[in-house]
Amino acid sequence: MAIAKAERLMNLALCLLGTRRPLSKRELRESIEAYVEAFGPAPGAAFGPGRSALSGPPAGSEDSFNRMFERDKDDLRELGLVIETVENLDGEVGYLARRDSNRLPPVRLDAEEAAALGLAAKVWQQARLAGAASGALQKLRAAGLPEDVDPYEAHGALEPRIPVHEAAFEPLMLACRDRRPVVFEYRKATAAHPAPRHVEPWALECWRGHWYLAGWDRDREAERVFRLSRITGKVRSRAGKFRAEVPDVVTVRETVASWAGEKADRTALIRLRKGAGYPLRAKAVGARELDEDWDELEIPYGHGLDAWLVEFGPDVVVVEPAELRADVVDRLRAVAKG
């Protein structure tokens, strides 16, 4: 059976961390059993356990070893290892992970702080971030994070969860992290078909359980906010750097709130049947009783109010403005016709 990847990675990590001088690719290949097993001894190696140098590695194994070695280094960097590449006087490249650049600076957390972080580490419902969060906690544990408090005990019943259902999340998170331009197919809320969008991704934000991306739309040459659930197909990376400057503060929430009609700058007057429409009452800026069946409410008038009011059917009548009244009547007619 091939040697498990985790064992191979662990050995590579320990070799790189344990050495004081840079190790050449060849030395690493000879030191790590998984490489020897898969690819045979390095070319020209005069020794090899139980193998004659004459039998040699299978053809093409040099390339496959190089590919695996590069991937393994990338994987170790992914989990935080700083691996230096050093060229010696003979032009040979060597690798090492210096102790001082890989050591966690001292961090002292008390039991309360540790419990709070324990709770935070559990909120991700996305495999990569959940793994990264527990990995972070494990590194802190190894560095002496107190462990006598069970986070659930300490925090009673609170169970916050960050939902991530959108497939586009992970590639976009990496693109934001590495500042890589991307292209994806995006279907606008009301468009029948998706269209390609070229975007420099800045930041992702989760609001009310949905994920949004803010970034620079290269075709429109403007800042745009995208809802991840409307991205269809794959997110693909593009070569090259960002062209537009990344702002210090990216405000996804404000843009989304204005889509949701929460940036109302005027008010509307409606009649509401008694006992009905609690959420409208909760939002009202003014209210008075009209008669024994009806109240009159003044409510903020933002984008989408017409659609919301129609939900209440015969329990709501718009008084003014006329424009809202016409929109509501229009919608009701469409439903009445069926």
Place this chain on the structure above:
Amino acid sequence: MAANAIDQTRRMLSLVTYLRERPGARVADVARAFGISQDELISDLDVLPLCGTSFRGGDLLDIDTDGERIWWHNPDDVAEPLRLAADEATALLVAARAVSTLPGLRESDRLALLRATAKLEEAAGEAAGASSRLSVTFESEGGVFADVDRAISERRRLWIRYYSPARDQLTEREIDPIRLVSVGHTYVEAWCRRSEARRTFRLDRVAEIKVLDEPSAPPEVELRDLSAGLVQPAAEDPEVVVEVGPGGRWVAEYYPHDSAEELPDGGLRITLRTPEPASLRRLALRLGRDGHIVSPQDLADSARRAAREALAAYEEQAPEAGAAPADGPAR
């Protein structure tokens, strides 16, 4: 799977550091400290003796276990606590910041979290930078949250006035809270004394709340795994079919559904299940010309009736200047 090998390697590196300081550590304690099962820990312990700085030199990690305790016979300083990777710092910092914004979080917990976040930012150094590119806001009603949280920790019953959008009604009920869950919105899962069943209540729909003196006594219920979403329609729930145009595609984003077939006009034919089809009348009204209920027929009829009744109120009043005539074209 590749991601698992990375997770396992990261964990084993921390494990080595951790074990060095704790000769004879108990398997159960270590598994708990690392947030993994004992089986996972044992499989890590199977791999570690195969690892070392050189397989030929014989300096493999001599770590073994009798299933109860763990011993490392040749401990060396190969693994010091490792710095945090960018993803690790991001995952923990973003989550910590999000949790610290939860309204109603106990003040002592919030302060502990903020202190921890600051220390973590410092320890992570540059790796913390990318965490500003991800953020999460939990929404919930602060006062309601605090009362529910208190009721849970003091094991007391709650009285609530709760808004049901399906019926556009406020109902009063007594509930025995079990836990608070934040998935976008914040919910309390509770045993509802009125319906004698487990119910989930969204905090922003609680119009009024009181912590009662009576003790809370929810029956032992198995906690559901909520990772698939809070709303999990049952197979026996009635089926509703909705057809929407391009402007109504959002329905598929907001309503958990069994299927959503593409229609030639860019719309969707969505099939979903709900214990209470009548609750979708609101949806039918909201959709307007962007969609309609295909079945059941009585649901489609009730939406039409409601719309006609609503229109009648406008026709009773003299149409205002500029308003469209009652029999005008639909567009």
